[in-house]
Amino acid sequence: MSARGFLRAALLGLAALCWLPLAWAHKASDAYLVLGAVAEPTSAAGAGGALAERLALRLSLALKDLDAALETLDADGDRQLTWAEVRASLPAAQQWVAAGFALRCGGEALPLSWSFDTLEQRSDGNYLRLKTETACAAAAPLALDYRLLQGIDPTHRLLVSGQAAGQPVAAVLAPDGQASVELRRGTAAGTDGLAGSGAQAAGPVATLANFFTEGVHHILTGYDHLAFLLALLLPISLRRGRGPVPAAQARGRPGLGALLLTVTGFTVGHSVTLALASLGLISAPPEWVEPAIALSIGASALLNLYPVRWVRGELLALGFGLVHGLGFSGVMAEAGVQGPLLLWALAGFNLGVEAGQLACVLLWCALHLAIVRWARYDQVVVRGGSAALVLLALYWTVQRVAG
Amino acid sequence: MSPARRWRAVAGLLLACAAAVVPCVHARDFTAASDAQVLEVLPPRIRSAAATPEAAALGARQWIELARRLADPRYLGRAQASLAPWWGREDAPAALATLQATVQQGRHEFDAARSTLEASLRREPAQPQAWLTLATLERVAGRYPAALAACREVGRTGAALYASACQLETVSLQGRFDQARAGLLALQERAGDAPTRAWLLSLLAESEERAGRDAEAARHYQASLALAPDGYTALAHADLLLRLQQPAEALRALEGQPASDAVLLRRARAYQLTGDARWKALSAEAAQRFADLDARGEPLAPHGRERALAALWFEQAPAEGWRAAQANIALQKEPLDWWLALSSAQRAGESAELNALRVQLASAGLRDARLARWQPPAAEGSTR
Numbered sequence: 001m002s003a004r005g006f007l008r009a010a011l012l013g014l015a016a017l018c019w020l021p022l023a024w025a026h027k028a029s030d031a032y033l034v035l036g037a038v039a040e041p042t043s044a045a046g047a048g049g050a051l052a053e054r055l056a057l058r059l060s061l062a063l064k065d066l067d068a069a070l071e072t073l074d075a076d077g078d079r080q081l082t083w084a085e086v087r088a089s090l091p092a093a094q095q096w097v098a099a100g101f102a103l104r105c106g107g108e109a110l111p112l113s114w115s116f117d118t119l120e121q122r123s124d125g126n127y128l129r130l131k132t133e134t135a136c137a138a139a140a141p142l143a144l145d146y147r148l149l150q151g152i153d154p155t156h157r158l159l160v161s162g163q164a165a166g167q168p169v170a171a172v173l174a175p176d177g178q179a180s181v182e183l184r185r186g187t188a189a190g191t192d193g194l195a196g197s198g199a200q201a202a203g204p205v206a207t208l209a210n211f212f213t214e215g216v217h218h219i220l221t222g223y224d225h226l227a228f229l230l231a232l233l234l235p236i237s238l239r240r241g242r243g244p245v246p247a248a249q250a251r252g253r254p255g256l257g258a259l260l261l262t263v264t265g266f267t268v269g270h271s272v273t274l275a276l277a278s279l280g281l282i283s284a285p286p287e288w289v290e291p292a293i294a295l296s297i298g299a300s301a302l303l304n305l306y307p308v309r310w311v312r313g314e315l316l317a318l319g320f321g322l323v324h325g326l327g328f329s330g331v332m333a334e335a336g337v338q339g340p341l342l343l344w345a346l347a348g349f350n351l352g353v354e355a356g357q358l359a360c361v362l363l364w365c366a367l368h369l370a371i372v373r374w375a376r377y378d379q380v381v382v383r384g385g386s387a388a389l390v391l392l393a394l395y396w397t398v399q400r401v402a403g
Numbered sequence: 404m405s406p407a408r409r410w411r412a413v414a415g416l417l418l419a420c421a422a423a424v425v426p427c428v429h430a431r432d433f434t435a436a437s438d439a440q441v442l443e444v445l446p447p448r449i450r451s452a453a454a455t456p457e458a459a460a461l462g463a464r465q466w467i468e469l470a471r472r473l474a475d476p477r478y479l480g481r482a483q484a485s486l487a488p489w490w491g492r493e494d495a496p497a498a499l500a501t502l503q504a505t506v507q508q509g510r511h512e513f514d515a516a517r518s519t520l521e522a523s524l525r526r527e528p529a530q531p532q533a534w535l536t537l538a539t540l541e542r543v544a545g546r547y548p549a550a551l552a553a554c555r556e557v558g559r560t561g562a563a564l565y566a567s568a569c570q571l572e573t574v575s576l577q578g579r580f581d582q583a584r585a586g587l588l589a590l591q592e593r594a595g596d597a598p599t600r601a602w603l604l605s606l607l608a609e610s611e612e613r614a615g616r617d618a619e620a621a622r623h624y625q626a627s628l629a630l631a632p633d634g635y636t637a638l639a640h641a642d643l644l645l646r647l648q649q650p651a652e653a654l655r656a657l658e659g660q661p662a663s664d665a666v667l668l669r670r671a672r673a674y675q676l677t678g679d680a681r682w683k684a685l686s687a688e689a690a691q692r693f694a695d696l697d698a699r700g701e702p703l704a705p706h707g708r709e710r711a712l713a714a715l716w717f718e719q720a721p722a723e724g725w726r727a728a729q730a731n732i733a734l735q736k737e738p739l740d741w742w743l744a745l746s747s748a749q750r751a752g753e754s755a756e757l758n759a760l761r762v763q764l765a766s767a768g769l770r771d772a773r774l775a776r777w778q779p780p781a782a783e784g785s786t787r
Contacts, residue, residue, distance in 0.1 A: 027476065027477075027692070027695050027696050027699055027701070028476045028477055028479065028480050028699070029477045029480055030695075030698075030699055032430070060430065062477075063442055063443040063445075064443060064445065064446070064477065065477075067443075067445050068481065074445055077448075079444065079445040079446070079447065079448075080441045080444060080445075081441065081442050081443040081444070081445050082438060082439055082440060082441055082442065083435030083437065083438055083439070083440045083442055084438035084439065086435075086442060087438075118432045118433070118434065119432070119433050119434065119435060119442065120430040120431065120432055120433070121430065121431045121432075121433055122430050122431075122695075123688075123691055123692055123695050124475070124477065124695075125443055126442045126443050127430070129432075151484060151487070152481065152484055153477070153480035153481055153483075153484055154480060154483050154484055154487065155479070155480035155483065156480060157699055157700075159698055159699065172699070172700050
C-alpha cells in the first residue's frame with residue numbers, strides 16, 4: 001500500500017500527476033451487442049430472399065460513453081443527465097450509431113434502422129439499449145464493422161454474443177484495433193488484421209493452393225485417419241499366385257481391386273460429408289464426431305480379427321468415411337472461409353487430403369510387398385497390427401470421451 | 404503456421420473464452436419514472452482532442468485525476484486518447500511520456516510503465532516526478548536497491564524532501580524501522596503544510612505497522628487522516644483495524660469512500676466479522692465485477708490482489724485463491740501481496756510453492772512483522 005504515497009507527492013506540488021489506485025470501482029468502457037434470430041420466418045425482406053434469416057440486434061451503450069460522443073446529450077450542461085435529455089437525443093444517438101456500426105451481408109452493408117429498446121443498469125452505470133431487425137441469406141457471409149468511440153477511447157470494446165444462423169456467436173471488437181469480425185458458425189475470424197495475408201484476401205488459385213497444402217498437412221498429421229485407412233488395408237493382400245489371406249476373403253475382393261475400391265470408398269465417404277458440412281448444410285458436434293472416428297478404427301480392426309461375412313471392406317470404408325469427413329470439416333470451419341472462395345478452399349482441401357492419402361497408400365503397398373512373403377505375415381502383421389489398432393482405438397475413444 | 408493462421412487461432416481462442424463468459428454479464432432493464440429522473444451524473448466536460456502537447460498534457464491530467472477520484476478506469480481510456488498522437492512514441496515530450504507511464508501504471512502494466520519512464524529519463528534526466536514514479540515501481544516490484552537509486556536521482560533534481568521520504572520508505576521496507584521512524588518524524592515536523600505532513604505520517608504509520616508496533620501505527624493513521632482525508636490512508640487504516648479484529652472501527656474508517664473493489668471487499672469482510680449478513684450481498688457484487696472483467700477478456704493478474712482477497716475471505720476455493728495470488732505476486736510485491744501469496748499457498752496446501760515464496764521473500768529483503776511466521780528471525784542490521 002506504500003505505493004499510494006506518491007499520489008500525495010504528486011499532488012503536493014511536483015506535478016499534477018499521480019500514482020493511481022491499485023483497485024478500481026469499475027471496468028473500462030464496454031458496449032454490448034446481442035444477436036438473435038427472429039422467430040417468425042419471413043419472405044423477401046432484405047438481401048436474403050426466400051432463405052433469408054431474420055436477425056434481431058440489441059446494442060447497449062453506456063450513457064457516459066454516449067456523452068463523450070454527443071456534445072448535445074446533456075443539453076443544459078448541468079452534468080445531470082435526465083431521461084428527458086436522453087429521449088430528446090435519441091435521433092442523434094441513432095444517427096451516430098448508424099455511422100459507426102455496419103452489418104455486412106454478403107459484402108453489402110445492410111440498412112439498419114435503430115430504435116429505442118430500454119434503459120439498463122449495469123455494474124458501471126446506466127446504459128441505453130437500441131434495437132433493430134434485419135435479414136440476411138442464411139448461406140451469405142455476415143460481417144460486423146464497429147467504429148463507435150474511435151478516437152475517444154482506445155480501450156473501448158464491443159462484446160458480441162448471441163446467435164446467428166443457428167450458431168453461437170462471440171467476439172470482442174476494438175474500434176481502434178480489430179474493428180471487424182466475420183460472424184458465422186460461431187467461428188468468427190477477424191478480417192482487418194488478416195487482410196492481405198489470409199485466404200480472405202487471396203484469389204481462387206491461391207486459395208486452392210493454400211488449402212491443398214492444408215489438406216496434405218491434415219491427413220499426414222491426422223493419425224486417426226491414417227490408422228483407419230491402415231485398419232482397412234491390413235487384410236488386403238497384393239501377393240500374386242497365392243490365395244488371399246483369410247480375413248480379406250471374408251471382407252471382399254482380394255488384391256489390387258479390393259485396395260482401389262476400399263480407398264475410393266473412403267474418399268467418396270469423407271468427401272460427401274466434408275462438402276455438406278463446409279457448405280453449412282449439415283453439422284455435427286465434435287464431441288460426437290471425434291469419439292466416433294476413434295470407434296470406427298476399433299470396429300474396422302476388430303472385423304479384421306473376427307470377420308463378419310456380409311461386411312464388405314469398401315462399404316465399411318464408405319460408411320465410416322462419412323464420419324471422418326465430418327472430422328475434416330472442423331478444419332474448414334476453423335479456417336472460417338466464407339463466400340465464393342469456399343468452393344475453391346473445399347476443392348483444394350479435398351485434393352490435398354486425397355494426395356496425402358494416396359502417398360500413404362503407396363508407401364503401405366511398398367512396405368506390404370516387401371514383407372508379405374514372410375511366413376508369419378498374417379499372424380504378426382495382420383492380426384497383431386489389428387489387435388494393436390483395437391487397443392489404440394480404445395485409448396483414443398476413452399481420451400476423447402473424457403476430454 | 405502462417406501469420407494469418409496463427410491470428411485465426413488466437414482469435415478463435417479468445418472468442419471461445421469470451422463465449423464462455425459473455426452470458427454472465429449482468430444487466431437489469433428499467434424504465435425512467437419521469438422526464439426529470441437523473442439517469443447518470445456525468446463527469447465534467449474535458450477536451451480530448453489535443454492539438455498541442457500542452458493541451459494533451461492538460462487533458463490527460465484531468466482525465467487521470469477524474470479516474471482517480473471516481474475510481475473509474477473508463478477515464479484512463481480517455482486519457483490515453485488525449486495522448487494518442489504521442490502515445491508510445493520515442494520522441495514524445497517528457498511530460499507526456501510520464502503521463503503515459505501513469506496511465507499504464509494505473510492499468511497495472513508495470514513493465515510498460517517502467518520502459519516508458521526509463522526511455523524518457525534517458526533523454527531528459529531532470530524530472531523529479533518521473534524518478535519518483537520509477538522509484539515506486541521499483542518498490543512495488545520488490546527491487547529495493549533500484550528504488551534507492553531512483554530516490555537518489557530525485558535528490559539530484561533538488562526535490563530534497565521527496566528524495567528523503569523516498570529513501571526512508573524504502574529502507575523501512577528493508578527492515579530499518581528505527582531509522583525510518585526518526586527520519587520521517589523529523590521530516591514531518593519540518594514540513595509546513597498539512598497535506599505533506601499527513602502524507603509523511605501515513606508513511607510512518609505503514610512503517611510502524613511493518614515493525615509490529617500496531618498501536619503506534621493506528622495512532623499515526625488517525626493523525627494523518629485528521630490532517631487531510633485520503634482514500635489510500637483510509638484503506639490502510641481499515642486493513643490494520645480488520646487485522647486487529649475491530650470491524651466496526653474498520654467500517655467507520657471507510658465511511659464516505661468510493662466503492663472501489665478494494666473498499667467493497669473490506670466492507671464485506673467487516674460485516675462478515677461482525678456477523679452482519681450484508682457481507683453476502685457485497686461479496687456477490689464483487690464477484691459480479693470480476694465476471695464483468697472476464698467478459699472483457701481482461702487478464703487475471705491486474706485484479707489478482709482483489710480476487711485473492713475475495714477467495715481468502717469469502718470463498719471456499721483455495722486453489723482459485725492461490726492462482727489469483729500467484730498471478731498477483733508475479734505482478735506486484737508489496738507487503739499485502741506477499742501476505743496474500745503466502746497465506747493462499749498455505750491454504751491451498753502448496754508446500755513446494757510456499758517454500759519457493761519464502762526463498763524469494765528472503766532474497767527480496769522485505770521485513771514485515773505480519774510475515775514473521777514465514778520469515779527467518781531478523782538478521783543483523785535490522786533494528787527492531
